[in-house]
Amino acid sequence: MGITIFKSIIKNPYQKLFLMTLFKRAIYVLMLFLGIHVHAQGKHITVDQGKVSLYYEDEGKGQPIIFIPGWTMTSQFFSKQKEHFKENYRCITYDPRSHGQSTKTPKGNTYLTHAKDLNQLIQKLELTNVVLVGWSSGCATIYEYVKLYGLGNLNRLIFIDEPPKWVGDTKTEWVYGSFDDYRGSLKDLISDRHGTAEGTVKWMLKKNTDSVETKWMVNQMLMTPNDVAVSLYLDGLVSDYSDVLKNIDGKLPLLFLLRDSWNDSAFDWIGKNVPTAKIEKISSHAMFWEDANRFNKVLESFLKEKN
The missing domain is CATH 1.20.5 (Single alpha-helices involved in coiled-coils or other helix-helix interfaces)
Incomplete structure (x- = not known):
């Protein structure tokens, strides 16, 4: 029967x-x-005078797009973008130092060093007219890169759901929270790394993700050592890239992909300080994973716009 x-x-x-x-x-x-990892064709490239090996995936031909993951995240979070954009672009994803499959180092775990590593990756792969896509704290790497190397080798910049500074007055500024808000989260990070990773995954997803997928994301985050996670967290906590962002305005195309939950703070700040930038609303911090088709369409539309 x-x-x-x-x-x-x-x-x-x-x-x-x-x-x-x-x-x-x-x-x-x-x-x-x-x-x-489906279709993954990973390679390694050395930076920092051969001291650090960065894991990266490089597929497709055409204008290069580099996806930069956020705090303790890995290249694998962008697997759905790689499969889509490799058809018409040279799509590059990578693990920053001390993340994922890249070398774990006791030193250089700052976004300044990440920017230097990114520059060496760009130079060694002989990339020009580059599009940078930063997710969350990956945006800090972009800001540090611009401070060090300028905009000469860049075509456009995309920032996924990240303010130029984390800490401030939530009533008047575009920030994640106040210092009091972060005091508790920092203590949690130090005392319970696994719990912090689980909480981060739940926060960045809007939909109910199955337990296997959630566990995979948490395990990807935990590939970054605890001390490195704290170091980068503190670096983000004390950084302010507001002036860097203001100085970029009008010099090349900018796209901000922002959650609705920012309310008006993000949109007001960008409208006042970066008026030439384009803003698109997204449903969650990791919409590129949850709703990849819609995300990819929005990003592709921006990439096709003329400078």
């Missing part, structure tokens, strides 16, 4: 499509759990 029912389901094209989709989803989640 079970076989008869199965055959009747297969004959229905819509149910067959559903089963195929469900099967593909199960396989994909299993591969995430096992740490298998």
Whole structure:
């Protein structure tokens, strides 16, 4: 009887499509759990006088786009963008030092050093007219890069859901929170790294993610050592890139992808200080993962706009 029912389901094209989709989803989640990266063609490149090896994936041809992950995140979070953009662009994702599969180092765990590493990656891959896409704290790497090397080799910049500074007056500024807000989160990070990672994953996703996928994301974050996570957290906490961002305005195309939950603070600040920038609303901090199709369409539309 079970076989008869199965055959009747297969004959229905819509149910067959559903089963195929469900099967593909199960396989994909299993591969995430096992740490298998679909279509990944990872390589390593040395920076910092050969002291550090950066893991990166480089696929496609055309204008180069580099995706920069956020705090303790990895290149694998951008797997859905790589599969999409490699068709028409040279799509590059990488793990910053002490993240993912890159070398773990006791020194240089600041966004300034990340910017220097990024520059060496760009130079060694002989990239020109580069598009940089920073997610969360990956935006700090972009700001530090611009401070050090200027805009000469850049085509446009995309900032995913990140203010130019973390700490300030939430009533009058575009910031994540006050210092009092961060005092508790910093203590939690020091005392319970795993719990902090789980909390971060839940915060950055709008949809209910299955436990296997959530566990995969947490494990990706935990590939960054605890002391490095604290170092980068503190670096972000005390940094203010407001003036850097203001000085970029009008010099090349800028796109901010921002959550609705910022309310008016982000949109007001950008309108006043970076008036030439374009703003697109996104549903969550990690919408590029949750709703990749929509995210990719928004990003691709911006990439096709003329300078």
